[in-house]
Structures are given as C-alpha cells and as structure tokens.
Amino acid sequence: MAELKLTGVSKIYGGGIEVLKDINLDIQQGELVVFVGPSGCGKSTLLRMIAGLETISDGTLEIDGVRVNDMPPSQRGIAMVFQSYALYPHMTVRENMAFALKIAGKSKAEINASIETAARTLQLEPYLDRLPKALSGGQRQRVAIGRSIVREPKVFLFDEPLSNLDASLRVATRIEIAQLKEQMPDSTMVYVTHDQVEAMTLASRIVVLNNKGISQVGTPLELYKTPKNEFVACFIGSPAMNLLAGKITGTGETTTVQLDGGGVATSNVPTLDSDQGAHVNIGVRPEDLYATEPNANGASLYSGEVSFTEALGEVTLLYMDNNGEALTAKFIGIHMGLRGNTVALSAAPDNVHLFQEGLSMLHRAQRS
Amino acid sequence: MSGIAGQRSSLAWVVNLSVVFLVLLWLFPTVGLLISSLRTADQISNSGWWSALSTQESQRSPVRIGGDEQDTDSGVAITGTLFDLDGVDISAWGTSSRRPNEFAPGDTAELKDGQTLSVQADGTYQFTAPESQEGKRLPRVFSTATTPPEFTLDNYNTMLFGGGSSSISKAFLNTFTVTIPATIIPILFAAFAAYALAWMEFPGRAILIAVVVALLVVPLQLALIPLLKFHNAIGIGKGYMGVWLAHTGFGLPLAIYLLRNYMVGLPRDIIENARVDGANEFRIFTRIVLPLSFPALASFAIFQFLWTWNDLLVARVFLIDSTGQTTVMTNHIVELLGTRGGNWEILATAAFVSIAVPLVVFFAMQKYLVRGLLAGSMK
Amino acid sequence: MSPILQAVLVITLGVGLSVGYFWLSNLILDNVLFPAKGINAGRNINLANAVRPWLFLFPAFAAMGLYLAYPVFETLRLSLIDRDKADAFVGLANYRQMMDEPKFWEALKNNFLWLLVVPAASTLMGLLIAQLTDRLRWGNIAKALIFMPMAISFVGASVIWKLVYDARPEGTEQIGVLNALYTFFTSNSPEVWLTVPFWNNFLLMIVLIWIQTGFAMVILSAALRGIPEETIEAAVVDGAGPLRIFFRIKMPQITSTIIVVWTTITITVLKVFDIVFAMTNGQWQTQVLANYMFDKLFRANDWGVGSAAAMVIMLLVLPILIWNVVSARRELR
C-alpha cells in the first residue's frame, strides 16, 4: 500500500550526538525490509524516525511521495509493534485493539468487524476479553500485532518484536509473521532484529547499518554471497567469515593470494595487473572450508592445529590455530576426534572473497 | 536465612519474645485509651484501666438500698440486689464508711431501731425493720467485691448523639467537610503537573523538579500570616474555602513528587504506542497515564487524608473563627483538654472517635501507604 | 448553605473546573491556536507541544508559588517591619527583641534537645524492630501494629500519652500507668510528671518517638529487604555471626536510607507543634520554636517577632532543603 523514501536522513540527539548520517533508502510497496546491525548503531532510532516518535534532524522522509517529516505519528498511516509489546495493561485485548479505531472515530460496527477479523487471523478469539496480564508472552505478541493490523496501516514497523520470547516460541511466531506477510502481500513492513535467522528468513531485503550509515542493502542471499565490505561479510553468517591477510601474487580472471600464514588461496574474483603485490584480506566462510591433504608446496589455504571443537549435532565447529592466526571451520557431522590434530583446509575459488582496505574487490570490479 | 542449617533456636526465642514485648509496649497506650473510653467515669477515676481487664477485688462505691416494702409478720422487709451485674463476689461489707468491711457475706447486721440487714455474696440483700420506713433514709452499703470486667458504650452514645457542649458530632462532620475536598482537589492539579514533569520535554524541567523538591520541606509555619492576610484581602477570610485552598497548596509538592516518580517509571513504549494510535496528550493522560498511576494516586490520597484529618495548625489558623461553629476534631479535643482535663471518659471517647477513622483507612489501605512512603523517601 | 453541601459543591466545582481547564485549553491549543492541518501542520504541532507542558504545569505551580514560595519572602519581609509603626522597616529589631526573651532561648534549647533525641531514638528503634521482625513469620503483623501510631493525630497521641502520665492525689488509686508503676515500686508520692522541668521534655518526645518509630521501621525494613541475599549468605559461609552480619554487612548497605529517614524525622521535629500545644502549651519549660511562634502570632499578636521565629525555623530547615535539592539534581543526571 505504500512506498517509503528516505533521502539524506540524519539524526543528531541533543548534546550534538550524531547517531545516523545521510541515510538514503527506497522501500517499495509490499517489501519486508529488515534492519540489522550491531547494538547501538541506530536501528531503533531510524525506525522511530519513520514512526514519527523521533524528530528527523536532517533530510526528508516521504511516504507515498508525501513529505511527512513534520507529521505526527498517528497521521502517517503507520503502525508499530514494540519489543515490550506495549499493551495497555488496564484494557482488555478487545479494548487494546479498539483504542486507535475509537480515536479515529470509527463506528462500533466497523470496530467490531475489524477486531473479529484480526482475532481470527491471529487465533486470538478466546482471549478477547482478557487483560494482558492473563496472557502468555506469545499471545501478548500476537495481540500487539493484531492491534497494528486492525488499523490497516500503510506501513508496519516492528522493533525486535520477538526478542522477549523463548526460542521455540520465537520460531513459531516468526513463521506466523511470515504467513501474515503472505496474506497481506501489498503491505510494507520494516522490521528491526538482532536475530540473523529472522533477518534471513523474513526479509525481502536486508539493510545493514553500521557506523552511522548503511553498510549494504540487498536480498539476504546477496548479502551472504557478495558482501560489499568486511563488516557485512563478518556480520552476516554465523560463525563469522574468516579473514586472512595476504599479498596478491597472480592476477586476471582468477586471483592468487599468498597468505601471510603460509597458505595459498585462489579466488574467482577478477583482479587487474596493477593489483599485483597488493596487500589484501581473503574472506572465507567456515562452512566453505574442507579438509585437504597438506602437500609439500603449501597449496592448501590454511593449515593449523585444532585447539578446540564444539559439536552441535549436525555440524562440528573447529577452532584452529596456526602460530597465533586463528580460524574457524564448520564441518558437517561429528568430528570431535580432530582436537589436537593438525588439519589442512582449502576452499573452492568461488567461495573465496577478496577485500582491500575493508572493501570487497568484487564490487570494485563491478563498479569500474 | 531461615533455611540455613545449624541455627540456634534459642536465638529465635529471644527474637520472638522481644518483638512481642515491643508490640505490647507500642499498643499499651492506645489500648489504655480504648478501654478507658469503654468505662464509666466512676470506674475510670477509681482504678487504672488495666484493672478493668481482669476480675478484680475492689472497694465498690456505696449503694443506698431501696425498693418496695413487703409486710411481714415482724414488720416490713425490703429485698434487692446491690449490683446489676453477673458474677459479683462480695468478700466483705459494712454500713458505715468508717468500717466498710465490718461484716462477712451472709452475716446479719443489727442496725439501729431493730433494723437488720444481711447481704449475700452475690449482692442480694434483705433489710427488715419493725415498722414502715416510708420517707426515711435507708442505710448505705459499702462493699468490697470482685467483679468481672465490665464495659459500656454509653460514652460513645453521649459524645456522638448526646448534644451538649462536649459532643463531637459537629466536629466530626466538619472534619469530613475539610478533608474530602482537601484530598481530591490537589490530586488533579498534581497529576497534570507530574505528567508534564515526567513525560514532556521542555526547557527548565530539571529546575522545576528541583523547585518541587525544595518546597517539599518548606515549613508551613512560614505560610500562616502571609496567607491569612491574603485570604482576608481576597475576601474569603477564615472558613472552609480558605482551609481547602491552604491544604491544596501545602499538599501539592508531595503529590507532584510522588506522582512524578511513579509516572517516570511507566513504560515509555506504552505511551509512544498511544501516540502512534493517534491519542493526543490529553487523552494519553486521562486514558493511559492516570489509570496506570492508580497506586501512586492512592498513596497520595491516603497521605493527604491522614494529614488533613489529623491537622490542627492549618485548621486553627485558616478555618476556626471565634463562633466555634467550624471546629474540627483535633481542635475540639484540644479544647476539651483545657476545659474537661480530668474527665477521661469524655477525652478518651473523643480522642478515640477522632483516631478511629484514620485507623480504618490505615488498616484498609496500608499497602498503598507503605508504597507511598517508600516512593517518597527511598532515593 | 450547610457546610456539607458546600463541600460537595466545591468538590464538583473544583474537579469540574480543573478538568475543564485542562480539556479546554488543550482543545484550544490543538484546534484553534495551532491546528495540525494545512501547510503549517508540522510547525503548529511543534508549537503546540512546546506550549502544552506549561498549560499542564500552570495550576499546580501557581498554587505552590502562592501558598509556599511567596510566603517565605513575605514572612522575611514581615520579620523586618513593625505593624504598630505603620509597617515601617525596622531592620533586625524584631530579631533583637526575640533574642532578649528567655522564652525564645528556652524554645531554641528545647528544639535542639528534640533534634538530638527524637531522630536518633526513632531511627534506632525503627532499625532494631525492622531487623528483629525481618525473618519473623508474624513480622508483618508486628510491623503493622507498631506502624499504627502513624495514622494517629498528634493531638490524639497527646491524649493517649496524657493518660499514661496522669497523676492523682496521693492516697487515691493512680490511673496513669507511669505513676502507678512509680508509686508501686518506690512507694514515693506520685509526681505530676508533665510539670517536672527538663524531664518533661523527654515525656513529650516519647510521644513523637512513639509515632515516628513506625515510619523509620517501615522504610528501613524495606531497605533491609533490598540488600542482596547473596552478600548475607556469603558472610554466613565466611562464618560471621548475626551481630557481625548486621553491623558489618547490612548496616553499610543501608546507610543512605538511614540518612534519609533521619533527615525526614528531623524536619518533622523542627515543625513539631501539636504535641507541645496540646500537652503543656509550652509551660514548665517545654517551649519549642513552632509553638513559640504560634504564641507570638496569635496570642501576643506580634507578627514581627512571630515571623522572625518562623524565619529561624526556615533557617534550620535550609541545610536539609539544599541537600535534598542537590541530591535530587544529581539523580536527574
């Protein structure tokens, strides 16, 4: 139902603390955009500026082409779901849902109809006349979502809506949100989370925020496969991508890097002749590493002692050490016996990323 | 710590006993007043209130015998009982104040002119005389008796419904007239101000909060003359209006302080959600903040009620004029202390009526009172 | 009009007027002065939000200003003028006159005695009872009973204690507990306790201690509850006995609360009036400042000296006021 456009948006708190700087972002109708980033990077701040709960220090925010910087929250056509649910504790579920509609001057019949529909969608019918304190955490979260649905907003805003739930409820509610989104394909949603799985599964696009700005915007797989910089590379995926320093020794369609730790890596990222000898970091995800025979000419990417293992069941994490250079690998199956052994690792050239001064060389190549 | 192994139980006994002792010590004076208010003037001045609790041997005040005469063979007889009480046990009696314990129960005393009198242990007596005693004074009986505890509500009856100069019914009503508006009005003013201080951004907020904290301890003694002058100047003089206004002004700092501290603790998300829902500040205040602040409102209401009910100074200065029509309980009691200082049945009853209402409020709403105290002084 | 009717009217009027004031002023602000519509919607909303706090604050602060702040300055002014000389400025003459009166010095001396004894005794008793009842199964009942005098008026308490101190002529039975015990144990003749100079001050103080102990106990008891259980358990494991735990582990963790209780009772003591007024009215050398001031203002009708006495009370409260403000400001940061 709505398109959201941020142009050069900044936020400076009282006392001159700059939290966000020059944010440019277009959100299309029907998208579910997820904001991720380290704690304190301004995700909530950005969301609250969209909601109208924080003033926008600089730049413009448009909803459906209308500048809304100075519009109060209630007139922006948004609904917000808070981490703490923010249910009105002294009102029943029904009254909670009706509150905004009453203020908007809807008729009783209309209000009841909306509540019935929302309650059916979210399976809240048995609880309509209860007070929030008589509900479980998951039910409260569903009420909070229901309360936003009945307002039929142009944009839904969620600030870490699932982080107060326990692990299994979180999965269940996540799936419910995904289904809800499918039922309302036209609605636009902005969603803040700390949880990578939530981000990866729900998002049509992910916005990674860091250091007062946007690090990268893209579909979940884009971010996973072609991170623009070391920050995004390490932020998306768990355990984080391994970064190893080295020097380019071979350029062209494929690039060869002589690593400082002794290994050699081959990447399918193309490089120019002028890159010969440049200091770079290679990035390789733990799950992309596989064991090889160490061969005499040092053709493996990394070789080190397994100092510690963590068996998670379907995978085993290997924490390796090579003269102080640490690396994490993730092997399918259970491999606890490897502890204390020396293992050599390699990765397919497709899975080896190249970063120069923190930025991806692949994206540089595309840019030029 | 109750679950820790090896704790000495003797220590627990000492603790229990000392707490029992302290509680009794604290209750003792009040209980004394309560019991005194349930005794007759006579009883109060003849024995300490603590002796009213147990069966007690005491010198009873003399009783003059009387009743209908019956003719008998040898003259006339009068029978009756000395006390209208069950469980009396007379140990000795007499007919003159000089020898009040001359006879034992069951003895028959030979009096002048052939009269005889016998008194039984339960207080029944038989008096005989050769001729009719019509128009003559019959003898008085002095007795030492053990009597069971004995209480009466007569004092309350006379003090509350009896009329008369020491009656407290008028003062009782006047006190309510003072307290109810003086409790309700400041709550409203304070609630709005507290909301602004807690949830609105404006320059000078910190200073205003500091001002409230400062006014919290300003002695109201300073306000007496200036405000009396002010009330006279605007023409309300001494009267209810003045006392209501004064209590409102004096109660506001505490009200604002308590309410602001409570409101600040309300979840910010809820208030922002209401804002997103389209509620304006007035509606957020009345529909969300006010209902959620009920515990703090109750705390303050109790404080203010107790304080205005128990107040003497403000009422004396701003309310009570020379006609005395607008006296309140505390003032009435002070006046009784002056004029009826020895009449403990009056004093005790008046005092107990005045403290009964706060005590009911206290025990009914103790939770909120404690909460308010903690909010007001725990930093 | 009967006072009750008047009261009902005032309640309705007061509530109606104040709600009406807030509602109407908001309405005017949002819809007439700065409507949230049209091209200026954004600016108007911000303007309205800048004005609104002052609308909410105005009635309360106006009332407090008039009833608490203004009188401080007016009293100061009154203490410097003479009513009998057509309000002429007389400098410190009133203060000088006050200082020449022995009654003033007696009141000041007694007030310091009260300040020395009552806060200390109440806080210590409160702390003792809070600690004793802390783990008691019937502790809450015990606390409620000891807390109860808080609900009783100073006047009511005065009557209660006057009965305790009551004296009857020698030979008749004593109905005051104090004299009953005194004559029973010493076989001296009964004393009219409230007229025994110096010691009668303590008899008056007992009334206030009796009331304030409950207050101290409730707050200190909550503070004791607030001490992390682990610190006590750690001390138990380390082999500390109950006394050592109390003095070395618990006390240090509640010092700030003890200070708050102490100062709160100190302020109450500075203002104490009803008890003295009702029990002795300052006779037999029991005068205190608040009663002295009341005497001057309303019996001697000497506003100058009365106001000067009030300023002395204010002066004594001032350090606590400043300390409160400073610590409140520190907290707000």
Ligand SMILES: Nc1ncnc2c1ncn2[C@@H]1O[C@H](COP(=O)(O)OP(=O)(O)OP(=O)(O)O)[C@@H](O)[C@H]1O
């Ligand atoms: N009112 C404020 N005044 C000053 N600084 C603020 C204010 N609110 C937030 N900040 C700062 O702005 C930064 C961003 O805060 P924000 O709440 O948006 O972070 P976040 O990304 O949502 O973090 P989290 O993941 O922990 O929720 C933080 O460094 C915070 O300290």
Ligand SMILES: [Mg+2]
């Ligand atoms: Mg956040």
